[in-house]
Amino acid sequence: MCGIVGLLIKKEPLRVHLGEWMVPMLIGMTERGPDSAGLAIFSKSLPVGQHKISLYSGLTTDGADFNWTGMRHHADETLGISSTIQHSDNHAILTFVGNPELVKRWIHEHYPAVHILSTGSSIDLFKDVGSPAAVASRYRLDLLQGSHLVGHTRMATESAVTPDRAHPFTAGEDFCLVHNGSLSNPYGIRRMLESHGIHFDTDNDTEAACRFLEWRLREGDTLEEAIQKSFTELDGFFTFLMGTANQLALIRDPFACKPAVVAETGDYVAIASEFRSLAHLPDIQNAHIFEPAPEEMYVWRI
Amino acid sequence: MENIKFDLQTTSVREINKFLHHEIAEGTVPRIIIEHPDGAHNIAAGLNVNCEVEIRGHVGYYAAGMNQHASVLIAGNAGTGVAENMMNGRVHVRGFASNSAGASAHGGLLIVDGDAGLRCGISLKGGDIVVGGSVGSFSAFMAQAGRMVICGNAGDALGDSLYEAVVYVKGHIKSLGADARIEDMTADDHQALESLLNQAGVSYSMHRPSDFKRIASARNLYHWNADANQEY
Incomplete structure (x- = not known):
């Protein structure tokens, strides 16, 4: 299980609403991920x-x-x-x-x-164990302002329920990833990356994907190139949502085992595992709603 | 007699489904309207009375699943497993449908005006599916009986390991699955297609049966062949 949410607000004056619009999205994914929640928010660079x-x-x-x-x-x-x-x-x-x-x-x-x-x-990250509603109110996530964010609600399958194993995972600077699904070769990826001197904080499978992508970006790949390599290197079920200082990127595995739906208006792009996390958004009746195709790369820039 | 209206912002799915299961008798209500579905799961699942239900908005998983007799209109998009395991009746999605639409349906007719996701009609057991748009990969996988009409394109591995279900595709097929093959259209196929397109509604009258290809099982997988070396 697990739920993912993402929101990018296109218009500067509306960015004060980022946290307020996002909290119901996160809470909407409680049934998919009741044990932990987190989000990474990107705002104007220092x-x-x-x-x-x-x-x-x-x-x-x-x-x-x-x-x-x-x-x-x-x-x-x-x-x-x-x-x-x-x-x-x-x-x-x-x-x-x-x-x-x-x-x-x-x-x-x-x-x-x-x-x-x-x-x-640009990145601030919040995550903790507890229901999405509890985590959101504990850290007043509704007050956050910024241009875009990625969030996650977790139902642990691959490693223990602890704050450090909650999502998002980060590596390097201004990069984060959330994951719905499970990888079948995280230890292979991990051994390969460790041979390059890359350190891991947890035994979580998503951390392997996160560090793989950040390693590719650091080696000079564009986000698109790094993602393309992940399709051949990462095995398993996944919908990944990634954030950088100025982009949101979404991919689904070739079998589209894990869901995702996108709603786009002139004001925002919103992504969630299911529509029920998008239903409250302003002007959703007139949004362009679609399901991202498997093995396609979707990148939105601020 | 008046239509009955429910609003999912004030009434739970469980209460509405309970009403639909136990509190209406055939022919007593012209139409049940459900507003603000907002992506909720299991709306109008397991309907065992001949009634008309209209859902005004986008639904979540398994909407109108296990339908026995009702006619359900979803004026929006549908999540995973719409009309899965339908026994009879009719389910019409005006928007797009996510993965596994009409999975394992034994009877009835599912119409999706937009695209359907992956694995549409997987393990179909006798139901009919008409998709106005395109379908994703692995559609009609192991479909045993029934018919599928795809007015757009089909993704990878269409009809993999098909049994006796027949698939009609108007557009491009990215690839056929193991044991699926394109066959000549017969007079019976033309008639079947004509009838299915008619049942799907007026907007489907633009399609002509002669523009479709018939995909059926080559039946090579019916008997295990030790010499095939896993290549089919």
């Missing part, structure tokens, strides 16, 4: 040189009471950076000027229980 890292403290002993400000001061002192932190509950976004790889390594060393959710200059 000024050149600035980066942000989304962090999760639910796996630390302090949980939601984690001392985020203390961690920020500690980072500033030892790394010689000047950072800001915005936090709520288990979630924080650390923004700074500096090398994100160094900052991430520092967090791994000094705060190994803090989970790094995403890195980039």
